[in-house]
Amino acid sequence: DVKVTQSSRYLVKRTGEKVFLECVQDMDHENMFWYRQDPGLGLRLIYFSYDVKMKEKGDIPEGYSVSREKKERFSLILESASTNQTSMYLCASSFPGQKNIQYFGAGTRLSVL
Amino acid sequence: KQEVTQIPAALSVPEGENLVLNCSFTDSAIYNLQWFRQDPGKGLTSLLLIQSSQREQTSGRLNASLDKSSGRSTLYIAASQPGDSATYLCAVSGKLIFGQGTTLQVKP
Numbered sequence: 001d002v003k004v005t006q007s008s009r010y011l012v013k014r015t016g017e018k019v020f021l022e023c024v025q026d027m028d029h030e031n032m033f034w035y036r037q038d039p040g041l042g043l044r045l046i047y048f049s050y051d052v053k054m055k056e057k058g059d060i061p062e063g064y065s066v067s068r069e070k071k072e073r074f075s076l077i078l079e080s081a082s083t084n085q086t087s088m089y090l091c092a093s094s095f096p097g098q099k100n101i102q103y104f105g106a107g108t109r110l111s112v113l
Numbered sequence: 114k115q116e117v118t119q120i121p122a123a124l125s126v127p128e129g130e131n132l133v134l135n136c137s138f139t140d141s142a143i144y145n146l147q148w149f150r151q152d153p154g155k156g157l158t159s160l161l162l163i164q165s166s167q168r169e170q171t172s173g174r175l176n177a178s179l180d181k182s183s184g185r186s187t188l189y190i191a192a193s194q195p196g197d198s199a200t201y202l203c204a205v206s207g208k209l210i211f212g213q214g215t216t217l218q219v220k221p
Contacts, residue, residue, distance in 0.1 A: 107154070
């Protein structure tokens with residue numbers, strides 16, 4: 001079974017803190033994705049990566065950066081957390097190609113106070 | 114710009130009913146369409162994936178159909194059970210674009 005693991009289920013941070021959200025997958029997938037999910041707005045793509053050290057902006061990259069130093073790990077970084085970044089963050093991975101299933105992690109619920 | 118809409122936003126049915134969830138999309142140039150299930154506070158679980166060349170996919174009590182020309186997909190759940198209670202999301206790709214989901218409650 002594909003496993004996508006997000007390091008934290010719940011996280012509480014202060015405004016201005018630097019926040020790291022970690023995601024690891026064990027299926028040797030080339031593609032990895034970060035989404036955020038908000039009531040009334042659904043899931044929105046923040047960043048994605050199709051290979052090590054490669055990254056592409058999604059629909060809402062402002063205020064975020066990413067790091068992909070190893071194939072299995074994709075990190076989402078909030079350089080200076082703000083209250084409007086309080087959200088559910090979901091990581092996903094897939095094989096290359098747009099026809100393939102994305103597998104999701106359990107999510108990290110981040111609260112920025 | 115692709116937009117995905119799911120109607121209804123919420124649905125409550127008695128156990129045992131057959132039901133249909135709807136998903137519509139504005140741009141028919143898609144590679145595939147996926148249906149996901151999300152339990153409260155959890156991540157997404159892929160239920161069915163229909164490639165653009167296919168008309169339907171079945172898994173157990175679930176059947177998903179795709180009509181690209183009309184920009185519609187349906188998820189049919191047969192003989193619903195309380196354990197089916199969750200939010201169901203559809204998404205179309207290229208880049209996955211999600212609908213807002215239908216929250217289903219199946220009452221015992």
